[in-house]
Amino acid sequence: MDDSTVRIPIGPQHPFLKEPAKFDFDIHGEEIVGARMNIGYNHRGIEKACEQRNYYQCIYLLERVCGICSHSHTTAFVQAVEEIMKLEVPRRGLYLRTLVCELERLHSHLLWLGVAAHEVGFDSMFMLVWRDRELVMDILEEMSGNRVNYAINTIGGVRRDITDAQHKNILKTLGILKQRLDYYVHIGTSEPSFVGRIKGVGKLPAKRAAEMCVVGPFARASAVDVDVRRDDPYAAYRELDFKVITYDSCDIYGRVIVRVGEIVESCKMIEQLLTNLPEGDIVAPKVSRKAPAGAAISRYEAPRGEDVHFVRANGTEVPERVRVRAPTMANLEAATESVIGSYVADIPIAIASIDPCFSCTDRMAIVLRDRKKGTRVTTWEELRRYGIDWYGKNKGIRF
Amino acid sequence: MEVIKPILYILIFPGFAFQFVFSTYLEWIDRKLYARMQNRRGPLYTGYQGILQPVADIFKLFFKEDIVPAGADRFMFSLMPVLGLAAVVTAGLYIPVWLFTPYNSFEGDLIVVLYLLSIPTLALFLAGWFSVSPFSLIGATRVLTQLFAYEVPFFLALLTPAVVAGSWQIHKISVFPWTSGAWWVIPIQVLAFVVALLTLQAKLERVPFDTPEAETEVVGGPLTEYSGKKLALFRLQKDVLMLVGSAFIAALFLGGFSGGIWLGGLQLLVKTIFIVFLLSVIRAAFARIRIDQIVSFSWKYLAPVSLVQLLIVLILKGNGVF
Amino acid sequence: MVAGVFIPGLLGNLAETPATRDYPFAKAPVAAGFRGTPRMRPNLCVGCKACMRDCTSDAIEILLKPPSPSDPPPEEGKKPAKKFQMVLYLDRCIHCARCAEVCPKDAIYLDEEFEVANFTRAALRLVFE
Numbered sequence: 002m003d004d005s006t007v008r009i010p011i012g013p014q015h016p017f018l019k020e021p022a023k024f025d026f027d028i029h030g031e032e033i034v035g036a037r038m039n040i041g042y043n044h045r046g047i048e049k050a051c052e053q054r055n056y057y058q059c060i061y062l063l064e065r066v067c068g069i070c071s072h073s074h075t076t077a078f079v080q081a082v083e084e085i086m087k088l089e090v091p092r093r094g095l096y097l098r099t100l101v102c103e104l105e106r107l108h109s110h111l112l113w114l115g116v117a118a119h120e121v122g123f124d125s126m127f128m129l130v131w132r133d134r135e136l137v138m139d140i141l142e143e144m145s146g147n148r149v150n151y152a153i154n155t156i157g158g159v160r161r162d163i164t165d166a167q168h169k170n171i172l173k174t175l176g177i178l179k180q181r182l183d184y185y186v187h188i189g190t191s192e193p194s195f196v197g198r199i200k201g202v203g204k205l206p207a208k209r210a211a212e213m214c215v216v217g218p219f220a221r222a223s224a225v226d227v228d229v230r231r232d233d234p235y236a237a238y239r240e241l242d243f244k245v246i247t248y249d250s251c252d253i254y255g256r257v258i259v260r261v262g263e264i265v266e267s268c269k270m271i272e273q274l275l276t277n278l279p280e281g282d283i284v285a286p287k288v289s290r291k292a293p294a295g296a297a298i299s300r301y302e303a304p305r306g307e308d309v310h311f312v313r314a315n316g317t318e319v320p321e322r323v324r325v326r327a328p329t330m331a332n333l334e335a336a337t338e339s340v341i342g343s344y345v346a347d348i349p350i351a352i353a354s355i356d357p358c359f360s361c362t363d364r365m366a367i368v369l370r371d372r373k374k375g376t377r378v379t380t381w382e383e384l385r386r387y388g389i390d391w392y393g394k395n396k397g398i399r400f
Numbered sequence: 401m402e403v404i405k406p407i408l409y410i411l412i413f414p415g416f417a418f419q420f421v422f423s424t425y426l427e428w429i430d431r432k433l434y435a436r437m438q439n440r441r442g443p444l445y446t447g448y449q450g451i452l453q454p455v456a457d458i459f460k461l462f463f464k465e466d467i468v469p470a471g472a473d474r475f476m477f478s479l480m481p482v483l484g485l486a487a488v489v490t491a492g493l494y495i496p497v498w499l500f501t502p503y504n505s506f507e508g509d510l511i512v513v514l515y516l517l518s519i520p521t522l523a524l525f526l527a528g529w530f531s532v533s534p535f536s537l538i539g540a541t542r543v544l545t546q547l548f549a550y551e552v553p554f555f556l557a558l559l560t561p562a563v564v565a566g567s568w569q570i571h572k573i574s575v576f577p578w579t580s581g582a583w584w585v586i587p588i589q590v591l592a593f594v595v596a597l598l599t600l601q602a603k604l605e606r607v608p609f610d611t612p613e614a615e616t617e618v619v620g621g622p623l624t625e626y627s628g629k630k631l632a633l634f635r636l637q638k639d640v641l642m643l644v645g646s647a648f649i650a651a652l653f654l655g656g657f658s659g660g661i662w663l664g665g666l667q668l669l670v671k672t673i674f675i676v677f678l679l680s681v682i683r684a685a686f687a688r689i690r691i692d693q694i695v696s697f698s699w700k701y702l703a704p705v706s707l708v709q710l711l712i713v714l715i716l717k718g719n720g721v722f
Numbered sequence: 723m724v725a726g727v728f729i730p731g732l733l734g735n736l737a738e739t740p741a742t743r744d745y746p747f748a749k750a751p752v753a754a755g756f757r758g759t760p761r762m763r764p765n766l767c768v769g770c771k772a773c774m775r776d777c778t779s780d781a782i783e784i785l786l787k788p789p790s791p792s793d794p795p796p797e798e799g800k801k802p803a804k805k806f807q808m809v810l811y812l813d814r815c816i817h818c819a820r821c822a823e824v825c826p827k828d829a830i831y832l833d834e835e836f837e838v839a840n841f842t843r844a845a846l847r848l849v850f851e
Contacts, residue, residue, distance in 0.1 A: 009534040017616040031538075031691065058778040061818035120616050122607050122688025125732060128438035132741045139753070146757035146832075152818045160823060161755070184731070191727050194608050194687040345538060346690045349616045437732040439741045685728045 005029055009345075013042045017120055017349035020359040024337065024352070031344045038337045044363040051323040056082055056292065059320060061152055066325060067361040068149045069112060072105045073303035074325065074361075075154045077310040080235055081299035082156055085292050085314050091282040092237075094158030099237040100274045101145065101153050103267045104171075107178075108137040109304035110260045110267075113356045114185070117257065120349040121198040126188060133181045136174045143167050158284030168275055175268050186261055199253040203351030205339040206251055213335040216328045217306020218263065219355045221247045222255035229302040240277070243270050253354045260356075290318050303328055305356045327361030406503055414499060419492045423639035424454040426646070426676050433680040454639065458632045466628030471532040480530070481626070481633035484523035488637055491516040492644045496571040497657040497664045508568045513648065514555060520637055521547050521603065524612070527634075528622025539621025542612040542691050546602060549695040550609070553702035554599035556710060560592040561652040563713050564722065570648070574656025582722040586655055591709040593653045595702050597675070600645040601682055602694070604638065608686035609694055646675035752834050757819045759835040762808040762850040766829035769806040773821035773830060781814035782821060787851055807851035812838050 006027045013021035021042035027035035047066055051059045063078050064071040076098060083090060090098075111134040118126035138148045144167055145151035153159050189195060205215070210223035220227055228245040230238045246262035248255040292314035301308045306328025313322040332355040340351045392398045409415055428443065428451050435442030443450025468474055491513045493504045521543060528540025562568055564585050565576035577583045602609035613621035620626075623634055650671035651657060657664040657671070689697065716722065743750065752758070764787075771784045787805040796802040808830075822830045840846055 007534055007537070009538070016619055028538075030541075054778065055776070057776050057820060057824075061778040061816060061820060064818075065816070118687070122610055122614065122616070123686070124607070125438050125684045125728060126687075128440060132439055135741075142756065143753040146753075146755050146819065147817065150816075150818075152757070152820075155823075160819075188728050188731075191724065192687065193725050194689050197689060197693055198687055344690060344692070346611060346614065346617050433736070436736050436740065439735045439738060441740045441742050441744075444744075681729060681732065684732050685726055 006034065011348065017353065019116070020357075022357070022359045024348075026340075026345070026348065028345055031346070033341055033343060033345065033348070036337045036341050038333060040333070040359060041363055043360045048323055048325065048364055051320060053319065055290065055318040056156055056320065057290075059323065060154055060156070063323070063325070064150050064152060067327070067358050069109050069358060070105065070303040070305060070308070070361065071150045072101050072153070073301050073308045074310070075152075076102065076236070077299045077301040077308050078312065078323070079154045079156055080301070081297040081310050081312040082292060082314070082320075084297040084299065085295040085312065086156070086289065088157050088285050088288065090158050090285055092279045093281040094283045094285070095237045096274050096278050097159045097163060097283060098154065099241070100163070100271060101141070101151055101159075102236065103270050103274070104137060104141055104144075105151075106267045106304045107264055107271075108134055108141065109356075110264045111137065113260060113304075114189075114257070117199075117253075117350060117353055118195070120353045121195065123192075123195050126185065126195075130185060133178060136178055140167070140171050140174055143170065155284060157288040158282070160284070162283050163278075171271065172275060175271060179265070179268055182261065182264060189257060189261070196254065198347075198350060199257060200250075201252050201254075202343055202347045203253045203336075203339045203354055204251050205335055207249070209338075210251070210335065213338075214331055215306075215335045216331045217303070217356075218256055218259045219306065219332045219335070221245070222259045223251040224249040227307070229300045229307050233300055235299070235301065237274065241270055241273055253350055256354045291316060292320070305329055305358060305361070306332060308361075325361075325364055327358065327364075329355065329358050329362045330364075333357065333362065409499065409501070409503060410493065414493055414495055414497065414504070416489055419489055419640050419643060420636070423636070423643040424458070425451070426643055426672065427454040427639045429673060430642070430676055430680050430683075433677060434684050437681070437684045458636055461627075461632035461635065462629050464628045466630060467625070469531055469533065469625045472625070473530050476526065476530045478630060480523045480527035481630045481637065484520040485633050485637040485640070487516050487519035487523070488640045488644055492640060492647075494570060495644065495647045495657075495668070496574050496651050497668045498661045500571055505569065505571045510558070510562055510568050510570050510573070513570065514558065517603070517641070517644070518547075518551070520641055523637075524622045527626070531622070531625035533625050535618045535620065535624045536622050539612050539618045539624065542618075543605075543622060545691050546605070546609060546612060546694055549698035550599040550602035550702070553595050553698055553706045554603065556703070556706035557592040557596040557599060558648075558652060560589055560706070560709055560713050563710065563717060564589065566717075570651060571656075574651040575658045577655050578658065580722060583655075585722055586653065588712065588716070589653055589709065591705055593649070595706045595709070596649050596653065597678055597682070598702060600649060601679055602698075603645065604642055604679075606679070607683050608689050610688045611691045611694065614688060642676065642679070643672065646672045646679070650675050752836065756832075756834050756836070757817045758833045759812065759817075759838060759848075760810055760815065760819075760821055760830055760832050762810075763829050763831075764805065764807060764851050766827045767806040767808065768827055769804060770826060772824045772826065773808075776820050776824050778818055778820065779814045779816050781811045781816075783809040785809060805851075807849060810848040810850065812846040812848055813843065
C-alpha cells in the first residue's frame with residue numbers, strides 16, 4: 002500500500018446501508034484496489050433464545066430474524082420440525098403456504114428494485130416502484146393480518162384460510178402489477194443514465210461465482226443454475242410449472258433482469274396456485290407439542306437465495322439446537338470481491354445488488370479447530386458453559 | 401443619503417432579503433413539483449401547502465449544534481459557507497429587473513457574474529478540503545472534476561446571447577430581441593438554452609450531476625462535517641444559486657424582464673418558475689451518473705453542441721441578419 | 723436508448739392525485755382480520771394459562787382475581803367461582819395472535835388498534851378483569 006492509497010471505512014452507519022455492516026475499502030483516487038468486510042453488528046442471540054422456547058414460540062421468534070424474508074425463516078423451521086415429527090401437511094395447507102412464499106418474493110423483489118434505483122440516485126423509480134409494492138402489501142395484510150411478519154405458519158400447516166373475496170382481489174391486483182411492471186422494465190432497460198450505472202459494474206465471473214458458492218439471484222445472474230424450488234422441491238413446488246431465470250452477463254444489469262423475471266414468474270405461479278387450490282384442511286390434525294429425538298435440515302429458496310435451517314430435537318417441547326444459515330452469508334464475500342476494480346461510486350449499487358440482509362446474516366460462527374496450526378480453539382459445549390458461568394458470576398443470572 | 405441607497409439595494413432589493421424570500425419560494429416549487437411527479441405530496445404542513453418548509457429547514461439548522469472537526473482549520477472551515485453565500489448574493493444583484501443603476505448594470509457585468517458564480521464551487525471544494533474527513537476529500541475532488549467538465553460548455557452557452565446582442569451588459573442582452581425587433585433570435589438559440597440548463601443543473605449539483613454530494617456514496621461529500629449554522633448557509637447558498645442561475649438563463653434566453661417594476665416583476669416570476677420547472681423535470685427523470693461519465697458526457701456532447709450553436713450565431717451575425 | 727424516456731410518465735403523474743395518504747391527519751384503514759392489540763373477555767377465562775405458556779415474548783400474565791364484595795354469592799355447598807384477570811404487557815407483545823389461537827374458550831381476540839405508542843411504560847400495561 003503506497004502513500005496514494007486512502008482507506009475509507011464504510012459503515013457500520015452509512016446512508017446506503019439499511020443495516021449495519023462494516024466495509025473497508027482501499028482506494029486510489031476513485032478506483033478501488035482492496036476491500037474487506039466485517040459483520041456482527043446485528044447479532045441478537047436468536048439461536049440461543051430458540052433453545053428456551055417451545056416450538057410454537059420459536060416460529061414467531063424466527064419470523065423476526067428478518068422483516069423482508071420473514072416467511073422464509075418460519076417456513077424453513079416449520080418444515081424441519083415437521084420432518085422430525087414425520088407430520089404430513091394437508092395439500093391445501095401446502096398451497097396456502099406456497100402462496101404466501103410467492104407473494105413474499107414479489108414484495109421483496111419490488112423492494113429491491115426500488116432500493117437499487119435509490120442507490121444510483123434514480124429516486125423517481127424508487128418512489129413509483131414502492132407505490133406499487135403497496136398493492137402486494139395490502140393483499141398480504143388482508144390474508145395474514147399484517148404487512149410483514151405474516152405469522153401464517155404453524156406446525157402442520159397454516160393458520161388462516163383464504164376467502165373468495167381475497168382470491169379475486171389477488172388476481173385483480175396481479176393484473177395491475179403486471180402492467181406496471183412492464184412499464185418499469187421498459188424504463189429500467191432503456192434509460193441510459195440508469196443502464197450506464199449498472200451495466201458492466203460489479204462483475205462476478207461465472208467460474209468465481211460457482212467457486213464461492215453464491216446463491217440466489219446473485220448466482221443466477223452469473224449463469225450458475227441453482228434454485229432450491231426446482232432442485233429440492235418443498236411445499237407445493239412439485240406441482241407447479243415454472244421457469245428458473247438465469248442470465249449470463251454476470252453484472253448488476255443481469256441481477257436486475259433475473260429479479261424482474263422472477264417477479265413475472267411469481268405472478269404466474271400465484272395464478273396457478275389460486276386456480277388449482279385444493280379443498281380440504283389447512284392444518285394437520287392432532288399435532289403433538291413434543292418432537293421426538295432427531296434432527297433435520299430444511300432448505301428454502303428465500304428471495305435472496307438458499308436459506309438453510311438445522312433443527313435438533315430431543316423429545317421435549319423445546320428444540321435443542323436451531324441453526325440458521327441465511328443466503329446473504331453466502332453472498333457477502335463474493336459481493337465484497339466484486340467491487341474491486343470498480344469505482345467508489347459503484348460501491349452502494351454493487352453491495353446492494355446481492356440484496357443484503359445483515360439481520361439474517363448475523364449468527365454466531367464457532368471456530369473449532371485452527372486448521373493450519375492444529376490447535377483446538379474451543380468447543381460449543383465449553384463456550385456454552387463459559388457463557389453460563391460468566392453470567393452467573395458477574396450478573397447473578399442463572400440459566 | 402447617497403450611501404444609504406446602495407446599502408438598501410444590497411440588503412433589501414435586489415439583495416439579500418428579496419433573494420432569501422424568492423429562493424426559498426423557488427425551492428418550495430421545486431420540491432412540490434418533484435413530489436407530484438413521483439405521485440407524492442411534498443411539503444404540506446408548514447404554512448399554506450408547506451410553502452414555509454424551506455424557511456423552516458434553514459431556521460431549524462440555525463438551532464442545531466455547530467461542530468468543527470478536531471483536525472480542521474477552524475478559520476477556513478467557518479469562512480467557506482460565508483464566502484460562497486456572499487458570492488452568489490452579489491451575483492444576484494445583477495439580475496436585470498427594474499433597478500438599473502451604475503451599481504448593478506454596466507458594460508461587462510456578464511463576465512463579473514460568471515466569475516462570481518464560480519466562487520461557490522471553489523468554496524465547496526475548499527470546504528471539503530478543510531474538513532479532514534475521507535468522505536469530504538472524495539467529495540471535494542469530485543466538485544473540482546465536475547467544474548472542469550461543465551464550466552466550458554456553461555461559458556460558451558452564455559456567450560451566445562452576448563454575441564447575438566453584441567454587448568456584454570446583461571440588461572442590453574436581455575432586451576435585445578425587443579429593441580432590435582428580431583424576436584426570432586430567441587428560438588434560434590435553443591441549443592445554447594438546453595446546454596445552459598444542463599450545465600446549470602451540474603453547477604447546482606443536482607441529479608443527474610449529483611456526484612459531489614451523492615448521499616448514498618459519500619454521505620454528504622464536501623458538506624459531510626458541516627452542521628448547524630454553517631450548513632444552513634450552504635443550503636441557502638444552493639437555493640440562491642438556483643434562483644440566480646435560473647434568473648440569468650431566463651434573462652439571456654427568454655427575453656428578459658423589461659417593463660418597469662410590475663410587468664418586469666411578473667415576467668421575472670413567470671420565467672424563473674418556468675426554468676425551475678424544467679430543472680425539476682430533469683432532476684426527476686434521470687439517475688445519478690458517475691464522475692467519469694459526467695466528464696465524458698460534457699466533453700463529448702455539451703461542448704460540441706455549444707460550439708455548433710456559437711457557429712450558427714456567428715455566421716448569422718456576420719451576414720448582418722440581426 | 724433514448725434519454726429521458728421517463729419524462730412522459732412523470733409529467734402525466736402531475737395530473738393525478740397523489741398516492742400518499744394524509745396519515746396521521748387522516749385515519750389509516752386496516753384490513754379485516756388485522757392483528758392488532760390482544761383483548762380478553764374475563765368472564766370466559768378458566769385460568770388454564772395456555773396463552774401464558776405459548777406467548778413468544780412473555781407478554782401475558784394470568785392472575786387470580788381476589789374476591790370482592792360485589793361478587794354474587796356462591797351456590798349452596800359450592801366454592802366461590804374463580805375469576806381470572808389478564809395482564810398484558812403491550813411493550814413486549816409481538817402481535818403474533820398465538821394467544822388467541824390457543825385459548826380453548828375463545829376468551830382472547832385481537833382488535834384493530836395498532837397505534838399503541840405512549841410516553842410511560844405503565845400505560846402499556848393493560849389489565850383485563
